[in-house]
Amino acid sequence: MVGALARLVTEEHGVPFYTFFISSWMFLSLFLHLPAIDDDAGGVEHRDGTEPVRLPGCVPIHTHDLPGSMLADRSSDRYAGFLAMARDGANADGILVNTFRELEPAVGDVANGVMMPPVHAVGPLAWTRPVSIDRDHGCLSWLDQQPRGSVVYVSFGSGGTLTWQQTAELALGLELSHHRLIWAIKRPDQDTSSGAFFGTTHHGEDDDEIEFLPEGFIKRTRC
Structure with a gap:
């Protein structure tokens, strides 16, 4: 999430803090639900789970589809850092996500009722080169x-x-x-x-x- 480390600066200057999430709405939902998923996991590693993760508006997410940071040992620094970012994500005034409602309608329909803070779909945003570059390729x-x-x-x-x-x-x-x-x-x-x-x-x-x-x-x- 671009800008997550800038939250303390925005608080100091009294300006709203928004983060930009470059992945999908579905992945954002998984990210924001990670603290609850972690609490429910008990002593089981996520990679050893036998049931898919079920989130509102999302298709079931099977173990082999989880991001690498969730498959790491839950005692590892990699996982701890990912979990800390997920917990901190809820402290933003809003999240801008690189998607659009027509692409993920089911997730979008439940997003504002489930996700806090408010989520705003601003995509699709893609890097494009000027037409003059590499036209001879x-x-x-x-x-x-x-x-x-x-x-x-x-x-x-x-x-x-x-x-x-x-x-x-x-x-x-x-x-x-x-x-x-x-x-x-x-x-x-x-x-x-x-x-x-x-x-x-x-x-x-x-x-x-x-x-x-x-x-x-x-x-x-x-x-």
């Missing part, structure tokens, strides 16, 4: 030549990563679809779904740099 030149609506774009965000098996399965599915495609691909990571935030990424179009793809994939799918 081969990928964009190729895209301009394709029929409108004919290209599949595949991306899991700035840090989202797949395992080796998931990467191979996705590659197979894309190949069998016979669609033109642009795949913002990252090196597979077996340990964490956000490995690209911290690991070494490889860029480029040479086969040697993306040897983790099925053999011959690039040649068979290149248009």
Whole structure:
């Protein structure tokens, strides 16, 4: 949450304190409910839970879908810091979340009745580059030549990563679809779904740099 550490400064100057939550409304709900979830967990680690987390307006959240900070040992500094941030989140005058009601209507319908402080959907906010930058990139030149609506774009965000098996399965599915495609691909990571935030990424179009793809994939799918 951007701005959480600035709360003491705003109190000193008597100005309202708002935080900006860059993830989804559903994740914000999980975040704000974490203190209650922690109290109900007893001595059980969240990663060992057998029942999904159920929150108002949200689909059930299964253990393997919980954020990494919740899967850490509850006695660890990582978890303690995440829990402290969640407790502190309730002290804001309001929260700005990067989503919009039409994207998460069920969560939005119950948000103001369940979440304190008030939550304001201000998204979608996305970083965009000026049109003049990188217009000569081969990928964009190729895209301009394709029929409108004919290209599949595949991306899991700035840090989202797949395992080796998931990467191979996705590659197979894309190949069998016979669609033109642009795949913002990252090196597979077996340990964490956000490995690209911290690991070494490889860029480029040479086969040697993306040897983790099925053999011959690039040649068979290149248009």
